[in-house]
Amino acid sequence: MVFMAVGVGDTEVLELGKALRAGAAELAGNRQVASLSAQGAERLFDLVLATERSMTALKLQLAARFAENHGAKAADDLARKTGTSKAKAKRTVDTAKKLKDQPEIEDALRNGELSQDQAELIADAADVNPSATGSLLHKAKDHPIDDLRHECSRAKAAADGDEEATHARVHRNRRFTAGSNTDPAFWGSLYGTTADGADLMAHLQPFRERIFNQNRKAGIHLTSEQLDFDALMEMARVAYQNLTGTRAGDDEDGDAIPMPPPPKAPKNVYVVVNFDAMVDRAQPGEETAYIAGFGPVPISVVREVMDNAFLVGVVMQGTEVAKIKRFGRRFGPEIRDALMVKQRFRCSTPGCTNWLRIEIDHKQPYRRDGPTSYTNGDGKCDTCHDEKTARDRLFWDDTG
Numbered sequence: 001m002v003f004m005a006v007g008v009g010d011t012e013v014l015e016l017g018k019a020l021r022a023g024a025a026e027l028a029g030n031r032q033v034a035s036l037s038a039q040g041a042e043r044l045f046d047l048v049l050a051t052e053r054s055m056t057a058l059k060l061q062l063a064a065r066f067a068e069n070h071g072a073k074a075a076d077d078l079a080r081k082t083g084t085s086k087a088k089a090k091r092t093v094d095t096a097k098k099l100k101d102q103p104e105i106e107d108a109l110r111n112g113e114l115s116q117d118q119a120e121l122i123a124d125a126a127d128v129n130p131s132a133t134g135s136l137l138h139k140a141k142d143h144p145i146d147d148l149r150h151e152c153s154r155a156k157a158a159a160d161g162d163e164e165a166t167h168a169r170v171h172r173n174r175r176f177t178a179g180s181n182t183d184p185a186f187w188g189s190l191y192g193t194t195a196d197g198a199d200l201m202a203h204l205q206p207f208r209e210r211i212f213n214q215n216r217k218a219g220i221h222l223t224s225e226q227l228d229f230d231a232l233m234e235m236a237r238v239a240y241q242n243l244t245g246t247r248a249g250d251d252e253d254g255d256a257i258p259m260p261p262p263p264k265a266p267k268n269v270y271v272v273v274n275f276d277a278m279v280d281r282a283q284p285g286e287e288t289a290y291i292a293g294f295g296p297v298p299i300s301v302v303r304e305v306m307d308n309a310f311l312v313g314v315v316m317q318g319t320e321v322a323k324i325k326r327f328g329r330r331f332g333p334e335i336r337d338a339l340m341v342k343q344r345f346r347c348s349t350p351g352c353t354n355w356l357r358i359e360i361d362h363k364q365p366y367r368r369d370g371p372t373s374y375t376n377g378d379g380k381c382d383t384c385h386d387e388k389t390a391r392d393r394l395f396w397d398d399t400g
């Protein structure tokens with residue numbers, strides 16, 4: 001509340017604001033910026049980014065006042081004032097209101113430790129689960145924003161008194177909305193439970209691989225969004241062809257063109273479960289289960305889908321992997337992480353100091369029934385991995 005100290009009039013604060021505005025305008029228009037040395041440019045960039053964060057803290061503080069003054073029209077008025085979408089203005093207003101009761105987050109913002117996107121995520125999660133504030137602020141420091149987003153959704157779910165009800169609500173509100181816009185173009189968007197999302201993406205994966213390989217052969221590079229789109233189209237077409245035994249473009253004589261080979265099996269889905277939750281000993285508020293890369297899922301749903309052939313259950317006791325329900329060929333992120341920590345993020349070959357492109361290898365080969373487990377896993381750099389594979393071929397003879 002530095003800016004509202006008793007005895008300091010509006011004028012003094014507004015003078016500070018005007019000086020800041022003038023300084024920023026001057027710097028932005030300064031032609032010498034274009035001819036800065038590389039180091040100088042980087043240093044100035046740091047200063048600008050730090051200033052932007054301080055401004056974000058100030059902006060949110062003032063947005064809370066703005067919201068008080070403008071009431072129900074606050075988001076609309078702010079959207080007009082800032083030239084942003086109403087959705088974005090509403091997020092700003094909501095975050096500003098929440099921050100009034102979250103001094104820890106407000107301080108971190110003011111100290112330049114958070115971007116506005118990070119502050120919005122943390123304020124939203126801390127509003128539901130205040131005890132997670134510290135760990136979320138910590139997470140924000142050195143993790144990508146997608147990690148923070150997952151962590152926030154886990155924190156919210158952990159505080160959710162009735163996880164099942166949340167799951168049911170999301171399921172009830174499931175939707176595939178599609179339409180066309182002024183480009184003119186088609187657009188579509190999906191909303192559903194984490195379990196359905198993981199299921200869909202697992203089934204989409206073989207089609208992604210097929211499209212990826214087809215394009216690579218043709219020398220075409222697709223973005224991951226383009227790949228997802230093409231894979232979805234391919235999945236829909238193939239589903240129809242498989243039902244009817246025909247392909248679009250059947251020739252005029254009516255001879256069916258041979259079906260494309262079936263895609264590979266869906267990708268494994270990793271469900272990480274807290275052991276206490278599996279045996280109904282979880283404390284209220286304690287996290288129960290989540291699908292790696294997707295988010296929390298109620299334990300009842302996990303039990304229901306445990307038999308799904310493409311699902312791998314990773315049961316955790318504290319931070320240790322206690323049990324893996326089914327072994328696929330690929331090592332899940334949990335095992336990978338555990339092994340990498342054990343090996344201090346380096347290749348396991350004695351004398352090899354490589355730490356780039358570490359692959360998790362089966363000590364006892366997979367084709368020789370070697371389990372995909374923590375104890376049978378071994379992180380090797382790609383050079384050592386290739387050597388090991390060549391040796392295995394000789395030693396195990398028929399591994400192929």
Ligand SMILES: [Zn+2]
Binds near residue numbers: 383
């Ligand atoms: Zn190595």
